[in-house]
Each structure stands twice: as structure tokens, then as C-alpha cells.
Amino acid sequence: MKSIRIFLLIALLSTITLVNFIAALHGYRASMEEAERLFDRQVAGTALLLAAIPIDQTAPQVVEENDLQAFQVWSADGQLLMRSDNAPATPIGDAQEGFSEQNFSGFRWRVYSSPSANGRSIRVAERVDLRFRLADEVVLQSVMPILIGLPVAGLLIWLVIGHGLASLKKLADELRHKRAEDLAPLTLAAPPEELLPLVRSTNALLERLQASFDRERRFSADAAHELRTPIAAIQVHADNLATQLQNSAVVAPGSLQQLQDSIARMAHLVEQMLNLFRMTPEHYPARFESIDLHRLARDVIAELYPAFARREQEIELQGNTAYIDGDQFALVLLLQNLLNNACKYTPQGGRIAVDVQRQGDAVVLQVQDSGPGIPQEERERVFERFYRVGGDRHESRVPGCGLGLSIVHHIAELHHAQVELGPSSLRDAQAPGLAVAVRFPVQKSVERGIKHERVADENLVS
Template identity: 35%
Template sequence: MIIAVLVAVLLPLGLYSYRSTLKETRELLDGRLAQSARTLDVLIQNGDVDALHKPGQGPLIVPIIGRAAEEQLLHTRTYEAEVGYQVIDMRGQMHLTTANFAQLPLPHTLISGFENYFFEGYGWRVFTLVDDAHGVVIRMGERDDSRRDITHALSVDLGLTQLIGLPLLALLVGWAVGRGLRPLQRLTQALASRAPGSRQPIQLEHAPLELLPVVDALNSQLERLEDALERERRFSADVAHELRTPLASTMIHLDTATSGELPAGTRSALSSAQQGLARLARRIEQLLALARLEAGAASGQRGEVDLIEIAMNVIDELAPLLGESGVDFAFLEHDGVLKLQGYEAALAALLRNLIENAMHHVPARGQVQLSLERYGDNAVIDVTDNGPGIPAERRASVFARFHREASSSGDGYGLGLSIVQRAAQLHGARIELLDAPSGRGLRVRVVIPLSGTAEAPAVSQGTV
């Protein structure tokens, strides 16, 4: 942009300067012709003009050394052939002339001023001076090609200034701008290499004064952000600690209470209380998982993880729930190891919620299948069920928090897919909601780049 601005300013200025210089040069050359004519007129006034012309003889001709003679005799150029003059009287009788002006046509009218002539292969700029007092007409001329050489030299000088100066200026400006932005590059590198959770302020050596307020503002903002995240993490931990213990204690007391002989109404009420507490515990777990993902607590350090190992751990964790639900669960993996760059806790939450969500939407003795494969530079997670599925027009809304489909038979609160979506965003993953291959049910496909590029959320809808 700087170079474009310079070009936009300097080129018009150069053109204006060129035209102005040509005008001034022409005026200077015309002034020189007029001055030479007046000088010759003064010399003639102090002499005898009639002595210049003898009766019966032609005008007195001043010899001009041509270019060839110049180079041969004088070994240098005098440019005599490019200028000339005439002296004539008021009757048009020529008295004195240079050899190159001997054939110059006489003027039609005797008026002082400038004229342009073309004769003997050259254009001429001629100034005519009419001296009525002494009856003398002086004509002083200069060849146009001589003038063009001067203007050409000027144009070359001006053009070379632009042609050489602008690229040189572009290089210097580019170097200066690059040098000026080098502290910003160092700041970018410092921000990119900053470890998550670090409270070490950013420091730039030899930073320019203009950048110091930016660095101070960044350090202040990062400090406030870390404080907010720390409060969020502490809140999540406190909630987990303060709620899990009384919930677990209450569940134990209810189990103890229902182990004895109780009236049918009391036993039914206690059973309902147990189910309510179980749902409350599940909801708290989901809320805490979502809070950890939103606050970034689960993404402290990205590292190499084995997706198959994470899936096996999640399946082991959900084994009691799978056994109680009677769901026919299958796990398909084609490679023993499927490693990628990611966050283990977030991937575990993604798999756990996908499996639980599928379990809640299949009928009794329904089928849920988890498949892990690698396609090129991506890891692909497929969770397929034989439930009622989700119509295409409602698939975009299922990722909203607390949204529940009418076909859900579980005790969830519509947070599962929100957790899945956030975990996918942390890995730059793409989520696709597709029809199951059997034609009934839903297939949720998550495509995760193995390099683990963060924050590229995308939800696709389609049919296979």
C-alpha cells in the first residue's frame, strides 16, 4: 500500500515536472534566440549595414563548419550547423546570412515574433526582429532537432529518476517496513509458544515505544483471562466436590433404607427418590463436563493420544450401564493403534456422550455400534444405532443445549451433543449426521484431523 501511494503521488508529480521543465526549456531557448537577435541588432546599429552589401554582389555569407569538418579539423563538435541568422533590409534585400540560412525563405510579412520553418530536411524555430528605426530585419534560428536533443536529455534524466528511484524506494520501504514489523513477529511467536495456563508476562527485548502499550495491554488481558479460567476451574472442582459427596451419601442411605421390610408405598417412594437422585447426579456430571470444556480445563496441553485406547477406557467405564440397558453394543476397530494430536479428556467426553446418546434412542435390545478408522490424514468415528433416527430438517437443532428429541428414552437433559460439539471444536473436527446404512436409525460421524487443528467447528447434514 505504501508503494502504491508513493507511485500514485510521484508519477503525477514527475509528469507535471516533466511538462513544466519542457515549457521552461522552450521559453529559455526562445529567449536565447531573441536575445541573440537583439545583440546582433545592436552591433549592426553601431556599424554600417550598407557596407555589408556591395552593389552587384550577393549577400555576405558567413561560413559554417559542418559536422564532418568539425570532427576532422577540430576533433570536437561546435554545433555551428544547428544555429543560424539572416540580416535583411526592409525591401527584403539580404545583406548578411550564415551558410545554413542562405536558402531560408523570406518572410511574407515583416512582423516581429516566432515562426516555424521546414527546409533542407530540418525543422527550424526562427525569431524575427524588425528594427524600423534602422531599416533592418534580423532573423535568428535554431534547429528543432537540437531542441529535441535537449528535451530528450531532460526526459531521460527525469525518467531514469522514476525508473531507478521507484524500485529502489520500494526496496528501501519494504526493508524499513519489514524491520519495523519485526517486533510484531516476535510478539506473534511469543503468543504462539505461550503455554496454556502460563502467567509469565510477555517480554520483548528492544521493543519500539509504539509497541510497549500493546504488550502491556496484552499482559493485562492475559492475566485477567487466566484469573477467570482459574475461577472457573475452581468453581467446577468445588461443585464436583460439594455435590458428589452428599449425593453419594444420600444414595447410600436410600439403599440402606430400601434393604429392609417396607410398605409398598414407602418402597415405591424411595425408589422414585433413588431414580431422581441418579438423574440429578447424571445432570451434574454433564454440566461439569461442559463447563470444563468451555473453560479449557480439559485442554491444558495438547499431546499425542491413542484414540482406540481412549475408546476402550470409555467402554470399560460404561460397561455396567451397557449391561443394565440390555443394548447390543459392538466395537469395530481396524488398527491396533490410532494416534492423533488432541486432548484426552475431551475425546473421552466425546465418545462417552455419543455412546450414551445412542443408547437413549434405541428400543429394548437395540443395537449400537462404535467404529474407529483412519482415512488419509483423518481419524473417523462412527456411532450407529437402529433407533428412530432424526429427520433431516431437525438435525441442525439437536446440538442446542437442553434440546431433547421426543424419541429419547433416557434420563438425559439434552447436553450430550453439546458436549460432543464443543469437544469436536477443540480438535477442528467435522460432525456429520447421516442415515444408518440399514435405512433405520442414525449414524453420527466425527472426522478428526490427525494433526489436531483446533477450533474449526462444522456440522454437516447428509444422507449416505
């Protein structure tokens, strides 16, 4: 069943048609019985009229008659006194009073025999097929309005069912327009009794989901927050131990460096977990303002430049001024994650390119690198939390926690932007590279950006 409305329409019309058919059949049978009685009385009346007509007994008279009836008048001694032109010269029926059915002249006839007071025998016949034809016409005229009324009834039923299902449509519309992160109860006003169980069950499900997500967020955020202090303490002790060994001229064991690296990785993981849950669109208190994305990218590159310099990587910024409506803290975090990923996965001496361009009704931020890239079949999954291509360590042997692109995706959702992954223009035969493009929609932010530029120019002139 694809449509409740169509199912109800077909079911109701079928029921109405069946009831009308049964009623019409019963009416047809009753009408035919009544018509039979009327026709029989008409034939008997004709016989009475013939009995009252004086007839010359010298020769049989032939009277022109229509095709509906035929008659014969016989004397007491069996002599034919008068007949209709469509009646045979031989007796039709018997002399006993009453009705019978006979065949003559190629038709089936209803014959009425009646003896008169003067000893004559009157026999009047009427064609059976004409009787049924007249009865059918009467019944058809009574049934035709019912048949014509079925489409009208169907239209009325369609409208009534549509009105009755309006509450269900409102419920479906409310569910359809709910955002993925919106788990608030349904607010359907005065739902009918039939929908109350569905609304209550859906609200209960949404409440359980909200509680489950809240527990997950609280646990992850609290765990990450509580881990900061012991990790910082461990890091301090490890640094103190390394300093003491260095001052005492004792060669530090290789495990100490591994310990420091593991502590740094754990601290990065905790920080990324905090950023991930902080950037959840439904919980982050964003403060949108007009931001020059090109200038912001330049500032973040300058902040992270020492990391690129240590790896002897070449980084360039292309594009021009492009304003968007955005939250500065979130956009800085987005740029930091994209650039840190590019720095980690681009080999020593590789290239990284950042481009900010206005394209139609969008501002596109693109970060490209000459690293190993991401296979086509893996590009959808890298936005999942803690997912890394190739497992815990990438082919590049770079440690990570698998949260960077998840944070980028959350921040993009916060700004109603789209994140696209593709091949890099910096690729070569050994490294296909990766291009991450974040497409921000431009609406009123462009007008504010233009006004901002005009004010800045006026200030420079003055």
C-alpha cells in the same frame, strides 16, 4: 484500503511525482527564458556579422541559408541589398532596433532589427517553432532521468516499506499461530513505538479474557465439586426412605421414584460438568502412550454391558488392533460418553455397533446406533455445552444434560482428532440412527504399536 504497503507506495510515488512535476515545470519555464536569451543573443550576433560584410549596391544579392534563420540588409534609402533565399523581398519587421515577431513563408519568426553605422538596416529572423523544439529537447533530456528513476524509486520504496512493516508482519504471524486456548501475552521483541499501543492493548485484552475464562472454569468446577457432597447426602436419605417404606410394607409414592430419578440426573450433571472442565485441552495434564484402541473399546463395552443388557440391546465390536498415541483416562471417558449416548437413545431391543479400523494415516473409531439420530442442521450445535436437540428432553424422552458430546469434542481436540457425525448404517424407516466417527491421526504411534505387538508375540513364543 486493502494494503498499507500499496497505499504507502502509491502515496509516496504520487508525492514524488507531483514534486518532480512542479520542479520540472519551474525548470522548464526558467530554461525557456534562458534559451530565449541565448537565441536572441545568437540572432543579434548574426546581425553584427552581416553589418561588417561589404555589399555591392548595384543589385540585391540572394544568399542560400538554412531553414533556421532568414535575413535582409536594406540601404538607408530603402533598397534591398542582400537577403537569404528563404526571406521575402519585402521588409520583415520595422527599421527600429529591437525584437518583434512576424509571419512570412508560412512560419512564425522572431525578428531582430538593427541599424548599422553606415546607415544600413539589418534584419535577422529565426523560426519560433524551431526555437521551441530545441528548448523542448533540452528540457526533455533533463526530465527523462526523473521519469526513468520513478520505477527504481518505487522498487526502493516498496523494499523500505516492507522492512518497516516487518514488525507488523511478525505480530500478525504470532497472532495467526496462536492456538484458540493460548491466551498468553504477545512476546514481540523490541516492537517499534507505533506498534506498542497495539501490542499493549492486545495483551490487555488477552489478560482480561484469560481472567474471565479462569473465573468461569473455577466457578463451574468449584460449583460442581461442592454440589457432590449435598447431592450424595440427598441420595442417601432418599434411598434410606425407600428402604424404610419397603420394610414397613408401605407403598412408596410415585413422587419418591421421581425424586430418586432427579437426584440421579443431578449427580450425572455434576459429574459431567467436572469431566468437561477436567478435559479442557489447555488444563488437562495428558500422559500420552501407545494404546490399542480396539482393546480399550472392548474393555469399556464389557464394563457398560449391564446397561445394554437391561435394555435388551444388541452391541457388537468390529475391527482389529489399532494403536494410537493417547491418554488412557481421557479415551475411556470418550468411549463411555459415546456408548452411554448410544445406549440411552437406542430404543429397547435396538442395535449398537462399534468399529475400530485403520484408514490410511488415521485410526477411526465409529459408534453407530439405531436411535432417532440428529438432523443435519443440528449436528454442528450438539457440541455446544448444555445444548440438546429439541430442548431439555429429546424426542425419545431420555433425560440428559447436553454435555456428553462436548466432552467428546474436548477429548478429540486433546488428541488432535476430528469428530464427524453422520447417518447410521443400522437405520431403518422409523429410526435414521446416528454414526459418530472420531478420526485419530497416526504418526509414531503406529511404529510403537508394531513394536509392542512384536514384543508380545516374542513373549508368547518364549
